[in-house]
Amino acid sequence: MEDWVTIKTLRAKNPEMSLREIARLVHASPNTIKSALERQEAPTYRREDKSNPLLDPFKKLILELIVVKHLRGSRVLEELRSKGYTGGNTAFYAYVRSIKPEPPKDFTPYETLPGEQSQFDWSPYSVLIAGQITKVIVFSYINCFSRYRIFQASLSEDQGAVLEALEESLIASGGVPRRLQTDNAKAFVHNPSRRNFHWNERYLHFCGHYHFEPSRSLPGHPWSKGKVERSFAYLEDHFIVGNTFESFEDFVTKLRAFQDKVNAREHATLKTAPEALLAKDREAFSPLPETRYVGIKEESRKVTSDCLLSYNGSRYSVPWMFAGKHVWLRLSRGYYLEIYSQANALIARHQLSLRKGAVIIEKSHYRTHRTTTAAFEHLCSIFRSSFPGQELFLEKLRAQKRLNARHHLSQMLDLSMLYAKEDFLKAIEVSLEYNVFTAGFMSGYLEKHFQHVFDLPVRGAALPSPEERVTRDLREYTFPDDPPPATSTDDEERALAHGH
Numbered sequence: 468m469e470d471w472v473t474i475k476t477l478r479a480k481n482p483e484m485s486l487r488e489i490a491r492l493v494h495a496s497p498n499t500i501k502s503a504l505e506r507q508e509a510p511t512y513r514r515e516d517k518s519n520p521l522l523d524p525f526k527k528l529i530l531e532l533i534v535v536k537h538l539r540g541s542r543v544l545e546e547l548r549s550k551g552y553t554g555g556n557t558a559f560y561a562y563v564r565s566i567k568p569e570p571p572k573d574f575t576p577y578e579t580l581p582g583e584q585s586q587f588d589w590s591p592y593s594v595l596i597a598g599q600i601t602k603v604i605v606f607s608y609i610n611c612f613s614r615y616r617i618f619q620a621s622l623s624e625d626q627g628a629v630l631e632a633l634e635e636s637l638i639a640s641g642g643v644p645r646r647l648q649t650d651n652a653k654a655f656v657h658n659p660s661r662r663n664f665h666w667n668e669r670y671l672h673f674c675g676h677y678h679f680e681p682s683r684s685l686p687g688h689p690w691s692k693g694k695v696e697r698s699f700a701y702l703e704d705h706f707i708v709g710n711t712f713e714s715f716e717d718f719v720t721k722l723r724a725f726q727d728k729v730n731a732r733e734h735a736t737l738k739t740a741p742e743a744l745l746a747k748d749r750e751a752f753s754p755l756p757e758t759r760y761v762g763i764k765e766e767s768r769k770v771t772s773d774c775l776l777s778y779n780g781s782r783y784s785v786p787w788m789f790a791g792k793h794v795w796l797r798l799s800r801g802y803y804l805e806i807y808s809q810a811n812a813l814i815a816r817h818q819l820s821l822r823k824g825a826v827i828i829e830k831s832h833y834r835t836h837r838t839t840t841a842a843f844e845h846l847c848s849i850f851r852s853s854f855p856g857q858e859l860f861l862e863k864l865r866a867q868k869r870l871n872a873r874h875h876l877s878q879m880l881d882l883s884m885l886y887a888k889e890d891f892l893k894a895i896e897v898s899l900e901y902n903v904f905t906a907g908f909m910s911g912y913l914e915k916h917f918q919h920v921f922d923l924p925v926r927g928a929a930l931p932s933p934e935e936r937v938t939r940d941l942r943e944y945t946f947p948d949d950p951p952p953a954t955s956t957d958d959e960e961r962a963l964a965h966g967h
Contacts (some may be wrong), residue, residue, distance in 0.1 A: 470495065474503045474866035477705035522562060529559075533567050539704040582751025584611045584682075585635055585644040586695035589624060592703070595711040596718060603718060604628070604801070607698045608636035610644065614734050616698055618726045620719050623801025626654040630673055631799060634760055637677060641745075642752020646680045648692045656683060676760040678753055701729070715802055766796045774832055778804055780823035784832040785815050787908045788882055810917045843873040849880060854888075860895050864904040878906035887919035930949045 470493055470800070477489050488495040493500070496963040522529075525547050532543045540563045544556065547624070551675070552559075570638040589606040596603070606629070617639045619632035637643055651659035655670050664683060674681050684691040706725045712718040732743040738742065764839060768776040770789045774783040778796060785806055806815040817827050847861055865872050883891045894909045 468816075470503070474500055478504055510924070516593070517826050518657050519554055519558040521552065522558055525552055526562070529562065529564060533563060535764055538708060539700075542704045542708075545705075559710065579611045579753070580640070581612045581747040582644055582749075584646045584647040584648055585609065585640070586611060587636065588650060588690045588692065589629070589632070589697045590697045591624070594707065594718065595712055597712075601715075603715075605699075605702065605722070606632035606636070607695050607702070608633065608640070609695045609698055609706075610640055610741075610745065610748045611694055613741050613748045613792070614694065614737060615640070615730055615741040615745045615748065616726060618702065618722050619800075620722055621713075621800040621802070622715065625799065626669065627798060628655040628801055630670070631762065633673070634677075640752070641749045642755060643677050643679050644748075644752060646682045647674075648682045648684065650684055650692065655681070659683075667775070676756060678756070713861050713874065769793050775826070775828075779819070781825040781827065782818040783815070783817045784828045786881060787884070788830045788878065788885070788906070789814065792914060805850075808885055809914070810886055810890075814885060820880075846873060846876045846880060851890070852875065853880075853883060853893065854892065857895055860899060860904070863899070863902070867902075867904050873904045875904065879909055880907065882909055882913060886913050886917055889919055890917045893918075 473493055474489060477484060477492065486500045488502045490497045527548075529543060529547070532546065534857060535941075538546075540560060542554075543563070548557070559738070582785060585608060587608045589604055592603050592605060593600050594603045595601075602622070604621045604624045608617040608619070609615065617636045619635055621628045621632060649655050654666070655667055657665055670681065703723075706722070710721075711723065730745075731740055733740055768778065770776050770785050770792055772790050774784050774787050774790050776794065777797075778784060783806070787810065793809065794863045795809070797807065798806050798819075799807045799816075802819055804817045804819055805813060806817075808814050808878055815829065815832065817829075822826060843865075850857070850861060861876075868875050881958070882894075886894075890913060894912050896897060897912055898904055899949060912964065
C-alpha cells in the first residue's frame, strides 16, 4: 500500500515523469507502475478461498442446521463430530461465518470473588413431551465465580415454584452466597421502579432463612445478570431445540444429565471446568440452615370417609388413618401433589392428573394392605424392635382383641410412621391407662394431642422423598373443629372426655 501511495504522489507532482523513471525510483517494473496508476483504490491482500476436503461432505448439513434450524455453531459442531467430522474448529467456524456472519459483541465482563454472588432466573419453553406441546419452566441458577450451573424444571412459575427451585439450587450448590442477583419478577419485588420499589415480604423471609443479601437488576438492565441470561441461550441451542421427551420425568432426568455435562466441560473464559472450581465457592459459602424454608403457601383439605381428597377437579388417596381429618396440600414443581398431616409428616405424594375427574388411588393407603400378608407374631416382632419394653401393651392387645388383634396392630404400626416416637409412646401409655387397644383410639389421640413435629434436614437429595419431613408450626392456623374419632367401646369415649 505504501508503494501505491508513493507512485500516485510522484505522478501527481510530476505529470511529465515517464513510467520507466517512476519504476526506477520505486524499484518496480513499468507494468506494475501502470497497474498501480490505473487502480482507484489501494490494493489489499485477499486470501484465496480453499475448500477443506474434510468439511466438504458436511456442507449441506451445516447449511440446513445453521440457516434453516438456526442452531448455534457449537451445537452444529457437536453434531458433525458425532457424524464423523475430523477436521479442525477453525475451518468449520470460517465456513459458518461465510454463510452467516455473527454480529459483533460488546460487553464488559464483571468477575466476582468465590462465594460472593450467584444469579437466578427462569424461562418458559414449549417442549414436545409424550407427543404433546407442553409449556415447561426451566429455572437457572449460576454461581458467578465458578460458573457452576444448576437447572430445575417445573410446570408452574408461581412464587411457590420459584422459591422451591431456588431452595433446591442452594442445596445443590452446597452453601449460600453472600448476595443473590435476580430480576424484578413479582415473586421478588413490588413496584420495581426506583421511587416505589420494595421487596416482596415472603421473599425477604426466604432471604432471612438462608441468610443472603437480595440484589436485583434495574428494569431495562438485563446485562447486570448476564451470566445467567447467557445460560438460557446455551440451554435452548444445545438441549431444547430438536429434542423430544417421553414424559416430564424424562425431561427432568435428561436436564440433569445436560447440567452435569455443562459443568464438566472447560469454560471458555475460565479455561477450567466449573465443577473443578465449585470447591472454592463452597469454601466461601455460608453454611446451609438445618431445616428447609416452608413459608410457601399451602392449602388445607378435609379427607372424605373413603380416604380421598379433591384437588383441581380430581381426587387423590391418602392413608386410611386420615379419613375425616384435615390435611395440608403443597404443589411441588407444578407436577406433584404433596399431602402433609398436621404433624408435618409427608403422608402421600401423587403426580397431578392432566385431566379432570380422575381418581388417583394408592392401594397401600387402605386398611387391608397388611392384614392379609403379615402374621400377628411377625407384626409383634416389628413393634418390639421399634418400641422395646412394651410387652404389656402387646399382651393386653392380644387379650382384648382376640379376633382382630393383627388388624389393629398393623394399623398402629402405620400410625407409628406418621408421628414422632415420643408422641406414639404417650399414646401407648394412655391406651394402657384406659385399657383401650384399638387403632381408632390411638389415631384420634395422636391427631388431637401430638407435641412433636417432624424436621426436614436441608442436606440430602434434590427431590424430597416420602420419608422426609418439613418443619412447620401448623397450630398457628385455625381449623374447623374435627368430629371426635370413631371409637368402639365406652372406655374410649371416657378416655377422650378426660382430655387424652
